[in-house]
Amino acid sequence: MEEILIYDRGMVISRAVAGSLEEIAARLAEMASGSTSLHVVCDRNVTHVAERLFAEVGDGVPDAPGMFVLDASEKNKTMGTVLDICGWLMESGADRNSMLFAIGGGIVTDMAGFAASIYMRGIRFAYLPTTLLAQVDASVGGKTGVNYNSYKNMLGVIRQPECTFICADVLDSLPERDFLSGASEMIKSFLIEDGGNYRRAVDFMSSLRSAGDRKAFLVSHRDELSALIHAAVGVKAGIVSRDQFESGERRKLNLGHTFAHAIEKNARSAGLDITHGEAVSVGMVMAARLAEKTGYAEAGYAGSLKSELDSVGLMTECPFSVQELVDAMRKDKKTEGGIIHFVLVAGPGMVKIEDMAADRAAELLK
Numbered sequence: 001m002e003e004i005l006i007y008d009r010g011m012v013i014s015r016a017v018a019g020s021l022e023e024i025a026a027r028l029a030e031m032a033s034g035s036t037s038l039h040v041v042c043d044r045n046v047t048h049v050a051e052r053l054f055a056e057v058g059d060g061v062p063d064a065p066g067m068f069v070l071d072a073s074e075k076n077k078t079m080g081t082v083l084d085i086c087g088w089l090m091e092s093g094a095d096r097n098s099m100l101f102a103i104g105g106g107i108v109t110d111m112a113g114f115a116a117s118i119y120m121r122g123i124r125f126a127y128l129p130t131t132l133l134a135q136v137d138a139s140v141g142g143k144t145g146v147n148y149n150s151y152k153n154m155l156g157v158i159r160q161p162e163c164t165f166i167c168a169d170v171l172d173s174l175p176e177r178d179f180l181s182g183a184s185e186m187i188k189s190f191l192i193e194d195g196g197n198y199r200r201a202v203d204f205m206s207s208l209r210s211a212g213d214r215k216a217f218l219v220s221h222r223d224e225l226s227a228l229i230h231a232a233v234g235v236k237a238g239i240v241s242r243d244q245f246e247s248g249e250r251r252k253l254n255l256g257h258t259f260a261h262a263i264e265k266n267a268r269s270a271g272l273d274i275t276h277g278e279a280v281s282v283g284m285v286m287a288a289r290l291a292e293k294t295g296y297a298e299a300g301y302a303g304s305l306k307s308e309l310d311s312v313g314l315m316t317e318c319p320f321s322v323q324e325l326v327d328a329m330r331k332d333k334k335t336e337g338g339i340i341h342f343v344l345v346a347g348p349g350m351v352k353i354e355d356m357a358a359d360r361a362a363e364l365l366k
């Protein structure tokens with residue numbers, strides 16, 4: 001099985017392990033054999049993945065007391081749900097040597113990781129992400145948490161999963177819009193560090209878009225998709241290894257996100273349905289526009305990035321005014337003393353962090 005290691009000052013703190021469900025089942029059984037009990041939190045939409053996995057694991061796991069099945073949504077990504085998971089862990093006898101295993105998208109892994117981090121001051125946990133977004137971003141790097149008072153991910157901790165298992169096979173039936181949401185984060189990673197993968201990812205996603213039968217395309221191009229996921233996880237693992245707690249370089253992973261969070265906040269208030277990846281895609285185009293205005297990117301770069309994201313099928317037009325975005329940005333949890341760490345992009349592999357007040361960004365973008 002292919003492994004990507006995440007380090008902190010030379011020590012391995014987490015790993016992403018890619019393989020088939022069969023291989024993952026065997027590895028999970030091996031890992032969990034050191035624990036008193038294995039507790040599974042699973043998104044309701046992917047209980048079939050849990051069933052397939054546990055049919056493979058068979059008797060190999062220690063006491064596995066049922067499953068906590070979650071209806072995952074931003075609305076129930078709350079402390080209440082995390083406490084429900086903790087309550088269930090208590091009822092099912094989890095002790096300090098138990099292990100929690102989460103199966104689902106980023107909402108599930110964020111909440112399960114948070115619950116595992118606070119239950120008895122922290123128990124072992126691992127993830128099997130089932131969306132492209134969670135595979136390339138959410139489930140790697142240790143960010144856990146919940147929304148609070150309409151602010152996204154306001155409460156949480158950074159604590160690394162022991163292992164994130166990556167399996168491209170589980171993505172075959174992911175709805176197109178969810179897949180695209182992950183494609184946006186993947187493209188973001190390759191804009192940060194290209195390594196020849198940016199063009200490869202855009203080409204792959206554009207071909208998928210024009211394929212008559214998406215599922216057949218994904219099955220016949222699984223190796224290419226796995227390689228792209230692996231490369232994207234590699235980018236993130238490298239950055240997290242150098243700056244786990246986001247005091248510098250990790251901020252680059254927020255490319256497009258300053259705008260995206262403001263778009264998502266406005267969308268919630270306006271009752272518009274915009275996915276995280278769609279907002280990130282629009283945000284990356286806006287980051288390129290800002291880069292042009294500051295002189296970091298060449299004139300016209302934002303237009304070419306927009307065309308590439310359009311070719312993939314991503315959203316690229318912002319439904320809100322710059323002023324509406326800036327008002328939301330001022331309240332973003334990442335705004336420090338009125339200053340925002342904007343990530344500017346000038347091309348694949350060309351990003352830089354520029355600290356700027358929201359009003360200055362608004363002036364430049366108007």
Ligand code: GLY
Pocket residue numbers: 137138140141143250253254
């Ligand atoms: N999703 C950005 C990060 O993990 O830092």
